[in-house]
Amino acid sequence: MKIAVLPGDGIGTEIVAEAIRVLETLDLRFEMESALVGGAAYEAHGHPLPEATLKLAKEADAVLFGAVGDWKYDKLERSLRPEQAILGLRKNLGLFANFRPAICYEQLVGASSLKPELISGLDILIIRELTGDIYFGQPRGRRTAVDGHFPGAEEAFDTMRYSRPEVERIAHVAFQAARKRSKRVTSVDKANVLETFQFWKDIVTEVGREYPDVELDHMYVDNAAMQLVKAPKKFDVVVTGNMFGDILSDEAAMLTGSIGMLPSASLNASNQGLYEPSHGSAPDIAGKGVANPLATILSAAMMLRFSLNQPEAADRIESAVQSVLAQGLRTADIWSAGTTKVGTREMGDAVVAAITKKTITG
Ligand code: IPM
Numbered sequence: 001m002k003i004a005v006l007p008g009d010g011i012g013t014e015i016v017a018e019a020i021r022v023l024e025t026l027d028l029r030f031e032m033e034s035a036l037v038g039g040a041a042y043e044a045h046g047h048p049l050p051e052a053t054l055k056l057a058k059e060a061d062a063v064l065f066g067a068v069g070d071w072k073y074d075k076l077e078r079s080l081r082p083e084q085a086i087l088g089l090r091k092n093l094g095l096f097a098n099f100r101p102a103i104c105y106e107q108l109v110g111a112s113s114l115k116p117e118l119i120s121g122l123d124i125l126i127i128r129e130l131t132g133d134i135y136f137g138q139p140r141g142r143r144t145a146v147d148g149h150f151p152g153a154e155e156a157f158d159t160m161r162y163s164r165p166e167v168e169r170i171a172h173v174a175f176q177a178a179r180k181r182s183k184r185v186t187s188v189d190k191a192n193v194l195e196t197f198q199f200w201k202d203i204v205t206e207v208g209r210e211y212p213d214v215e216l217d218h219m220y221v222d223n224a225a226m227q228l229v230k231a232p233k234k235f236d237v238v239v240t241g242n243m244f245g246d247i248l249s250d251e252a253a254m255l256t257g258s259i260g261m262l263p264s265a266s267l268n269a270s271n272q273g274l275y276e277p278s279h280g281s282a283p284d285i286a287g288k289g290v291a292n293p294l295a296t297i298l299s300a301a302m303m304l305r306f307s308l309n310q311p312e313a314a315d316r317i318e319s320a321v322q323s324v325l326a327q328g329l330r331t332a333d334i335w336s337a338g339t340t341k342v343g344t345r346e347m348g349d350a351v352v353a354a355i356t357k358k359t360i361t362g
């Protein structure tokens with residue numbers, strides 16, 4: 001089992017270090033190799049996704065990714081900004097299916113900005129298409145307008161587009177995921193305005209006929225944004241395009257009160273995957289040893305389950321995380337009165353200890 005380890009920037013290095021310690025606690029044999037990515041790679045090699053890093057990622061069974069980005073790179077030309085590393089990995093590895101679970105841990109119900117009764121027991125799976133849509137659509141750029149409201153003026157443009165196979169394959173992913181859960185899919189679109197998303201809706205409906213056991217409904221994205229804060233537990237599997245998925249997955253993450261807890265997986269057609277926490281590089285707290293490593297540790301669990309075919313090891317990590325939460329240990333982002341505040345390293349130690357203890361006592 002070959003894992004490419006790409007810690008990246010900001011808190012990325014701190015949290016990935018803890019996930020690796022957790023992986024090393026399992027009695028499994030991994031081949032792990034690290035490389036620079038994002039701002040760190042730009043500093044060292046002049047590019048956020050150097051050839052060698054991409055090669056390492058391509059040759060691995062899975063990529064364990066930290067986070068990239070820092071405000072100090074905002075002025076760089078777009079192709080050199082840290083975010084291009086993650087976009088480049090998605091594109092080059094064909095990682096089209098992004099799984100972003102939003103689970104509310106019972107012990108953390110109080111950390112949400114929503115009323116506890118709205119989110120207690122919440123367990124949503126957002127499936128975001130990750131390699132199409134306006135993110136990658138060509139053409140894009142700047143030019144002088146020849147028509148529109150201001151002919152002759154400077155303008156910028158991007159292209160929203162989806163092909164039939166792109167929509168079909170993500171729809172299949174969603175229906176199959178729903179079969180393992182409560183057999184409900186909500187497809188989120190903007191078919192009332194956008195041609196691309198009428199096409200999306202038509203194709204998801206067609207694919208849905210192959211899954212008569214799964215209930216499918218459709219929702220406009222604006223309504224979905226509203227329903228997510230009004231009655232989030234009505235959702236189960238949500239499938240949507242790249243840009244709507246970017247926005248809704250952050251909203252869903254925050255419902256749980258703790259983006260620091262949420263893992264994610266991005267898979268290609270051969271189940272090769274990139275695993276990363278749903279949160280970013282948090283430059284404001286980088287190097288302080290206070291970041292929450294649990295999203296990354298849980299991403300490592302997803303990696304074991306989806307790409308490395310080690311579901312039992314994944315279960316062990318997940319139950320160890322439950323157990324440290326039950327012990328009352330909290331990093332600053334999820335801390336509340338009556339619980340014990342710990343740093344990144346101590347949280348990692350606690351997860352390692354919980355795994356070791358379970359191993360010894362069975
Ligand atoms: C995400 C991030 C990325 C995205 C950025 C960093 C390019 O927001 O993974 O959700 O927009 O997809």
Ligand code: MG
Nearest residue numbers: 246247249250
């Ligand atoms: Mg995002």
